[in-house]
Amino acid sequence: MKTDTASRSCGMPIPTPDGEFIAYYSGQGLCRLEFPSGTKQRKRKAGLARPSAPIRAWHAAASKALRLALAGQPSKKLPPLDLSGGTDFQRRVWRTLRKIAWGRTWSYAQVAKAIENPKAVRAVGSACGANPIPVLVPCHRVLAANHKLGGFSGGLAWKRRLLVREGNPGGRAS
DNA sequence: TAAGTGCGTCGTT
DNA sequence: AACGACGCACTTA
Numbered sequence: 159m160k161t162d163t164a165s166r167s168c169g170m171p172i173p174t175p176d177g178e179f180i181a182y183y184s185g186q187g188l189c190r191l192e193f194p195s196g197t198k199q200r201k202r203k204a205g206l207a208r209p210s211a212p213i214r215a216w217h218a219a220a221s222k223a224l225r226l227a228l229a230g231q232p233s234k235k236l237p238p239l240d241l242s243g244g245t246d247f248q249r250r251v252w253r254t255l256r257k258i259a260w261g262r263t264w265s266y267a268q269v270a271k272a273i274e275n276p277k278a279v280r281a282v283g284s285a286c287g288a289n290p291i292p293v294l295v296p297c298h299r300v301l302a303a304n305h306k307l308g309g310f311s312g313g314l315a316w317k318r319r320l321l322v323r324e325g326n327p328g329g330r331a332s
Numbered sequence: 333t334a335a336g337t338g339c340g341t342c343g344t345t
Numbered sequence: 346a347a348c349g350a351c352g353c354a355c356t357t358a
Contacts, residue, residue, distance in 0.1 A: 265352090
């Protein structure tokens with residue numbers, strides 16, 4: 159079942175050494191994070207209302223956390239994450255992903271076991287692919303059982319890069 | 333070893 | 346009914 163979440167604000171850019179990410183916020187917190195897309199994103203149009211104070215605070219926190227993560231450091235403080243926009247199954251998966259410690263990796267099967275649905279391995283993969291907040295919700299820490307990389311919605315290069323920066327050479331499980 | 337095939341399984345569309 | 350960010354057994358080279 160899917161619970162529809164509140165309205166989403168327009169995207170707010172997060173400049174990083176790896177490019178400009180785009181963050182989206184709902185009334186509950188950060189609800190989406192997009193990797194830099196080669197093509198120019200449309201930025202906030204001039205004349206649009208300045209984001210509300212809580213959103214500005216969340217955006218500051220998200221920006222800081224993201225830059226830390228990209229620098230290979232665990233981020234201490236995260237903004238509230240609005241993961242309400244997903245099915246029950248997906249939310250269970252995403253909640254589990256957040257338990258994977260920095261610098262460690264799980265297999266898709268391990269995640270399936272953790273949500274007490276051990277046979278839903280492949281579905282777990284789909285749910286990871288649907289993760290709306292990559293990097294901060296560390297779906298990149300999930301590898302295939304054969305210790306190979308598996309897939310990544312943002313492109314395998316990103317997955318490798320994130321793993322390596324967390325200290326996983328080449329993307330090997332721990 | 334490495335790479336490819338087939339099939340079970342399950343959530344989503 | 347078809348499709349996957351899987352896992353496993355098994356076959357080939």
